[in-house]
Amino acid sequence: MTEDEAEAIVCDHVPRETAARLRRYVDLMRGEAVHQNLVSTSTLDLVWQRHILDSAQVLPLAREAQDLWVDIGSGAGLPGIVVAILREAPAMLIEPRAKRAAFLQHVVDELGIADRTSIVAKTAASAPLRPAGVISARAVASLDALFAMGLRFATPETLWVLPKGRSAADELAAARPSWHGDFRLVPSQTDSSASIVVARGVRPKT
Template sequence: MTLLLDSEEGARAWIGEAFAPTARQWQQLDRFGAMLVAENARQNLISASTIPTLWVRHIADSAQLLSFDRDNEGLWIDLGSGPGLPGLVVAILCDRPMLLVESRKRRCDFLRAVVAEFDLRHVEVAEAPLERIETRPASTISARAFAPLDKLIGLSTRFSNESTRWLLPKGRNAVKELALLPEAWQRMFHVEQSRTDAESWILVGVGQIGAKQRGK
């Protein structure tokens, strides 16, 4: 049974137990949270109602994706990264190369500001629609709030290979969206409960959807 995180203290304690952050990583997570709240007053990055539970709803919610993918070491691509959720949280907690794909300039400006302040040299910000991003092989593909599942996979499968790990939080509609996919696509995934919401789910998959599968 998944341990649900229902308090800010609980979220911080789980991150400490799961990832054993260094003092510098804790400092960066705290600073990132503060920067996120401050920037939210200038542009809508997160719902204002979630600010009092920032560590549960955003920091731990992002960090839990890393817990499903600790063995990989290659490129992680975060689609529609927005304010860096989950990409920047993951990048603070590990040094894997990270590509944050975001098409909106103001959000990219925020991402670059965080990357520069924290000296996250393993992080690249790609300011462009996904369709214009040069194809490169990804070990992991994540997307927290990017597109409907069928469109998401269709647009991003060119970055995947047979060992690519897909980490796709889809909220309460995860099972429903998965059921609408062609059977060949469905077989790639299983469903994991979110640690931050008893009614939210994460699609975890491994593999690549080829042209023949897309046609089925």
């Protein structure tokens, strides 16, 4: 898959304004990469495939959820900013590192999505407590740790959408002894060896 193909997959079927926001976000990310290590330098030339499309693919998995989307450890805004651009519903991006949170706030303001997107410069443990319709996290922590971090935002109906790369099956196997839930693995569109953990009804085993 080329960068042009990845960009087309994301942009060709959304409104022109939405596509423009995605492209502006890519520009902002590349510009900020000079000042801080948002993503691996080796992936900046593949940003549409490795980051934008990789993030956008979580949206169809949560198509019916219109409640608050909580993204834990948003970092460069992946998948949180991409979700906030593509989905006209509330999103809360949690990023404890001040410099990255400041970048995310700049992006949200620049793209004109601050009315539905809040940036929380705190840890998940100290972020404002709001029930989530969807919880996501990408390249943040082990699955077991993510469930522990996000549980305070979860209801029995909360959908968890967690891109886990090539370690997905192993992480899910490691988490099962400690957590109840309806779990499944969805193959990634951008890496044939990677998967997304999709879960509902997550609760600790006692």
